[in-house]
Amino acid sequence: MATPIEFWFDFSSPFGYLASTRIEALAAKYGRDTVWRPFLLGAVYKINGVVPTPNVPLKGDYARIDILRSGRFYGIPIVVPSNFPIGSVTAARAFYWADAHDAARAKQLAAALYKAYFVDDLDIANAENVVKVAVQCGFDAAAVSAGLADAAVKQRTKAEVDNAIAKSVFGSPYVIIDGEPFWGMDRLDQAEKWLAGGPF
């Protein structure tokens, strides 16, 4: 079987959310597995000296237009959350806690967290809200809460952020196929060409 598709994303990234709704179908169409890897854009931005897009003077207004129009263009529901952007370390830790037990259910949790934030406007920087979403996915509230405070989970999350930096993952979504990087929801078309016909 071909190597799995690496799907790197930040839970605060609207285009990461849009891509998350398509990546499984895209992979399945070409007989690929996926590996989901949330990371923290803030840590990468610090290295690059970059300001989050919504906070860049001229870019911020455009970002809001582009996020909502892109959702309509692709036919994917999306809102600009009331609290945006957010720190996403809690959501990332919930994912890696779940991932240690069951990678498939961790993906479902990630999708549910993204939907909660970008469709239902639930602030997933808030740990109580993260636990609430996890419970809706069938996880145990006390177990998730304990997981969020677990040193091993924190360490795993930090290690994956370091891993992202080591792989030069500087944006979200960031898809890696056979070592080839594709940055952005708007590069899934190039990713699909690669999956369909190989390197080009």
Added chain:
Amino acid sequence: MATPIEFWFDFSSPFGYLASTRIEALAAKYGRDTVWRPFLLGAVYKINGVVPTPNVPLKGDYARIDILRSGRFYGIPIVVPSNFPIGSVTAARAFYWADAHDAARAKQLAAALYKAYFVDDLDIANAENVVKVAVQCGFDAAAVSAGLADAAVKQRTKAEVDNAIAKSVFGSPYVIIDGEPFWGMDRLDQAEKWLAGGPF
């Protein structure tokens, strides 16, 4: 007739070049005119505190991969020039000098300057090279040289950069249709949906 499509670009922008090879056909398909407006990304970056993409630590290597792969994806010849990125004020002044005489020929000059830089790897930060390209487009060498030094041409160029900033044009290419902004070669698909069916 519908309002013309505003096509804003920096002569140092590879995706501006890619879009420049498509914008006329796209406009014609939907019965639109175009207005070409080179500006200076450096001036906008200064306001936004942004570093040119090729100079961002993790992003620079990706940019080179993405530029070349995007050329292959769209079927448009492109190289990463030996001297990249460059200051593009001289090329912009040549354009606005030509534009004061003949807007259609100014577009041809812009296309030729882009091709010289991104296909033939000619450094268009160099005034002699800019004149050479203009001569190949049928302009008079002495007239172009005088135009590059003309205070009115310098003033027009500066005014258009200010105009870009006033319109929040923060990247290249930046297309405005009926007041709606589309940033990036990868938003021409959304621009086309807008042209075909109106606001969405």
